[in-house]
Amino acid sequence: MKLTVVGSGYVGLVTGVCFAEVGHDVVCVDTDASKIAMLRDNVPPIYEPGLEELLKRNAAHERLNFTTKLAEALPDSAAVFIAVGTPEGEDGSSDLRYVKAVATEIGRLAVASLLVVVKSTVPVGTCDMVEAAIEAELAKRFPVGNGSKPKPRVRVASNPEFLKEGTAIDDFMKPDRIVTGVTDPESAAIFLEMYAPFVQDDPSRLQVIERRSSEMTKYAANAMLATRISFMNELSRLCEVVGANIDDVRRGIGSDGRIGKKFLYAGPGYGGSCFPKDVEALLSTAQQNNCELTVLKAVSHANKMQKMHVARKIHSHFGGDLKGRKIAVWGLAFKPGTDDVREAPALTILSALVNWGAEVVAHDPVAQKTFSQAWEQAGMKPSQILYMEDSYDALDGADALILLTEWPEYKRPSWTRIRSLLRTPAVFDLRNQYPYKALADAGFHYECVGRPDSRTGNNGGESRPGPEGRPS
Numbered sequence: 478m479k480l481t482v483v484g485s486g487y488v489g490l491v492t493g494v495c496f497a498e499v500g501h502d503v504v505c506v507d508t509d510a511s512k513i514a515m516l517r518d519n520v521p522p523i524y525e526p527g528l529e530e531l532l533k534r535n536a537a538h539e540r541l542n543f544t545t546k547l548a549e550a551l552p553d554s555a556a557v558f559i560a561v562g563t564p565e566g567e568d569g570s571s572d573l574r575y576v577k578a579v580a581t582e583i584g585r586l587a588v589a590s591l592l593v594v595v596k597s598t599v600p601v602g603t604c605d606m607v608e609a610a611i612e613a614e615l616a617k618r619f620p621v622g623n624g625s626k627p628k629p630r631v632r633v634a635s636n637p638e639f640l641k642e643g644t645a646i647d648d649f650m651k652p653d654r655i656v657t658g659v660t661d662p663e664s665a666a667i668f669l670e671m672y673a674p675f676v677q678d679d680p681s682r683l684q685v686i687e688r689r690s691s692e693m694t695k696y697a698a699n700a701m702l703a704t705r706i707s708f709m710n711e712l713s714r715l716c717e718v719v720g721a722n723i724d725d726v727r728r729g730i731g732s733d734g735r736i737g738k739k740f741l742y743a744g745p746g747y748g749g750s751c752f753p754k755d756v757e758a759l760l761s762t763a764q765q766n767n768c769e770l771t772v773l774k775a776v777s778h779a780n781k782m783q784k785m786h787v788a789r790k791i792h793s794h795f796g797g798d799l800k801g802r803k804i805a806v807w808g809l810a811f812k813p814g815t816d817d818v819r820e821a822p823a824l825t826i827l828s829a830l831v832n833w834g835a836e837v838v839a840h841d842p843v844a845q846k847t848f849s850q851a852w853e854q855a856g857m858k859p860s861q862i863l864y865m866e867d868s869y870d871a872l873d874g875a876d877a878l879i880l881l882t883e884w885p886e887y888k889r890p891s892w893t894r895i896r897s898l899l900r901t902p903a904v905f906d907l908r909n910q911y912p913y914k915a916l917a918d919a920g921f922h923y924e925c926v927g928r929p930d931s932r933t934g935n936n937g938g939e940s941r942p943g944p945e946g947r948p949s
């Protein structure tokens with residue numbers, strides 16, 4: 478099938494390469510000419526494991542093309558995916574201007590029957606808006622009763638995306654489920670044809686529901702996952718006070734089949750391009766409809782508190798005075814496996830440290846460039862953070878190490894080397910990766926999240942395993 482994907486970011490690009498990988502003929506469109514130029518040179522503009530290989534292979538087989546002009550892609554496409562950004566607006570609602578712009582352009586260009594698929598995360602009712610925007614343009618081009626060509630039939634469907642950055646290709650190629658929201662059987666049939674290669678072993682994984690329910694499902698999924706994280710973060714604060722270990726509690730409840738193991742890790746708060754904005758957008762939808770979501774309000778509040786709670790641990794350790802303190806930071810991305818720093822806890826925590834007078838030296842294997850851009854966009858000065866190419870260089874003469882993102886390369890560091898580089902041996906493990914006992918024995922002051930640490934003197938137990946169930 479010939480498919481067009483509009484928006485070549487984390488979602489659009491992964492969607493495009495994965496559809497091409499199963500044999501569809503795909504054109505990816507983006508208004509950002511520099512992105513399209515990179516993609517034409519087989520260079521992915523984002524970091525996502527496995528993406529480059531798929532990009533090169535499918536471009537070489539001419540199943541994958543790139544353009545800045547929708548007009549070049551649309552005419553003979555069976556379906557066009559809208560995968561542009563839906564950032565948080567000033568009032569917390571979802572900013573739909575990019576979605577609307579694409580819908581209007583489709584209305585101006587459509588010449589034959591077409592399925593428009595809204596893949597961006599959008600509030601309930603957005604498919605109706607997209608349909609109205611397209612129809613308004615079509616009505617101008619195909620006025621009733623003037624004997625001109627018949628108006629093309631343009632159907633609009635919802636198909637939210639559930640991929641997780643860092644494992645996006647795998648998530649797309651082997652989905653738990655594909656949710657589609659349609660208004661007619663013809664749209665459902667097109668979805669089946671497009672997605673058949675991804676659900677061959679179990680076609681029931683392609684769920685066909687109503688459009689509004691499909692739009693709501695995406696928000697419900699992210700709100701549920703954010704709720705689990707905020708709940709565990711709140712409990713971790715209580716564990717710290719009463720002397721319990723949140724990781725033992727997590728194992729205890731996660732092995733209950735009704736609860737499950739994923740998204741139960743205490744840490745510095747959830748971040749990323751989805752959870753924060755989607756929680757706020759759902760709250761905004763509720764407010765517009767006079768329906769109070771008290772649980773979700775608390776989830777958002779607890780997350781903001783958690784970021785400052787962990788920042789204050791560092792502040793308190795240095796007696797409330799960070800002037801002249803050099804703090805080394807390992808990890809800036811909101812989770813391992815991505816260079817995405819949108820709403821990363823690092824942004825809030827490092828801003829607080831800098832405002833309290835600390836000098837920050839940071840390392841991240843892939844997110845230093847995106848972080849420095851986001852730091853400036855947040856109105857901070859580039860000179861406030863020094864970036865190091867080598868993780869150990871960041872530690873030289875520092876008063877503390879903060880682990881903020883659990884990249885694999887930080888999991889088993891040389892504590893002897895760390896001890897020799899730090900000016901004062903303090904470690905703030907905001908991802909509960911390191912064992913307290915070994916660090917205490919090596920003479921470190923060690924603090925973590927919701928587990929016993931140097932302040933309580935109990936055994937902090939084992940380090941925790943891989944990045945099971947991290948936010949998308």
Ligand SMILES: NC(=O)c1ccc[n+]([C@@H]2O[C@H](COP(=O)([O-])OP(=O)(O)OC[C@H]3O[C@@H](n4cnc5c(N)ncnc54)[C@H](O)[C@@H]3O)[C@@H](O)[C@H]2O)c1
Pocket residue numbers: 483484485486487488489506507508509512560561562563575578579596597598599638639640641642750751949
């Ligand atoms: N990033 C994720 O992990 C993830 C997961 C699931 C869903 N989503 C949702 O998917 C959507 C896209 O997210 P993303 O992270 O890929 O965003 P992104 O910012 O990485 O990419 C969006 C792209 O759209 C392009 N664009 C904007 N207007 C355009 C237009 N008129 N024509 C063509 N291109 C245009 C931008 O230049 C940009 O490259 C959002 O609604 C997001 O909430 C994201």
